[in-house]
Amino acid sequence: MTDTKNIRRSICEIGRILFDRELTDSSGGNISIREGDKVYISPRRTGPDKQWKLEEDDIIVTDMCKVPILGEKDAISRESATHYYIYHNFSDVRSVIHGHPIFIMSFGAAHMDLPSISEGTRGILGEQPITNVPEVLPGSIEQAEEVVKNFQKRRNIDSEAPLICSLPYHGTFAAGGNINDAFLFTEVANNCAKILVYRQTMFSGDPKADFSIHRRFSKEEIASIEESKDVCETGFVYRDAFGKDTIYDNGKVDTNQNLIAKITEEVIKKIK
Numbered sequence: 001m002t003d004t005k006n007i008r009r010s011i012c013e014i015g016r017i018l019f020d021r022e023l024t025d026s027s028g029g030n031i032s033i034r035e036g037d038k039v040y041i042s043p044r045r046t047g048p049d050k051q052w053k054l055e056e057d058d059i060i061v062t063d064m065c066k067v068p069i070l071g072e073k074d075a076i077s078r079e080s081a082t083h084y085y086i087y088h089n090f091s092d093v094r095s096v097i098h099g100h101p102i103f104i105m106s107f108g109a110a111h112m113d114l115p116s117i118s119e120g121t122r123g124i125l126g127e128q129p130i131t132n133v134p135e136v137l138p139g140s141i142e143q144a145e146e147v148v149k150n151f152q153k154r155r156n157i158d159s160e161a162p163l164i165c166s167l168p169y170h171g172t173f174a175a176g177g178n179i180n181d182a183f184l185f186t187e188v189a190n191n192c193a194k195i196l197v198y199r200q201t202m203f204s205g206d207p208k209a210d211f212s213i214h215r216r217f218s219k220e221e222i223a224s225i226e227e228s229k230d231v232c233e234t235g236f237v238y239r240d241a242f243g244k245d246t247i248y249d250n251g252k253v254d255t256n257q258n259l260i261a262k263i264t265e266e267v268i269k270k271i272k
């Protein structure tokens with residue numbers, strides 16, 4: 001059964017973090033979660049009227065065509081069309097976040113792509129730069145169509161590409177498989193932009209500064225980080241957690257079972 005209380009709470013909590021980390025401001029931003037055939041979405045004027053202190057009851061629940069189930073249609077976020085268009089076009093998306101992250105917006109305000117350079121950005125968002133949609137009326141259907149087009153371009157290049165784009169002089173849209181991913185995409189991209197802005201400000205005139213990337217890691221290399229790595233070679237002799245000399249066996253023995261057997265052995269010894 002869907003825990004609707006948790007879904008609404010997570011929108012309130014992520015909204016608060018988004019605001020606290022300057023990934024949006026009091027002028028706007030909005031968050032939604034899709035669960036089955038329902039969309040949970042933040043209300044309009046969350047920034048100006050509430051300073052992002054949302055309550056669970058503020059979150060509006062609708063069907064996929066924005067027909068309200070809980071709450072008033074007129075209270076739904078002004079930017080909602082883009083959220084629904086994304087859900088209609090990307091079946092894997094379960095959450096959309098629109099923010100006003102200041103450092104990404106600095107790139108948008110110059111109509112510049114944001115290159116993916118930091119380890120976090122390359123590891124999470126991949127090599128594709130974050131690109132701008134054309135300047136469109138905020139909240140319009142045109143905006144919804146342009147964001148979807150931008151996301152489709154990303155997916156045409158890489159069918160698994162994380163979805164994020166920049167809206168010049170306005171903000172960003174990020175979409176992920178859950179609300180944490182949509183938040184993560186926004187934050188790592190903004191941090192990448194922040195590094196580039198600081199680097200330029202602090203070192204652009206310094207002849208010692210080297211702005212090149214010395215080693216580009218492939219997607220496969222980054223994925224390999226997930227594999228658990230042995231820190232000892234097979235045959236390595238060591239004293240185990242019970243003070244006995246042991247030979248490392250490349251993790252072939254089920255450690256839990258091994259520990260349980262040893263603990264049982266110790267307990268039996270004591271009882272005897």
Ligand SMILES: [Zn+2]
Nearest residue numbers: 028029170171
């Ligand atoms: Zn906005």
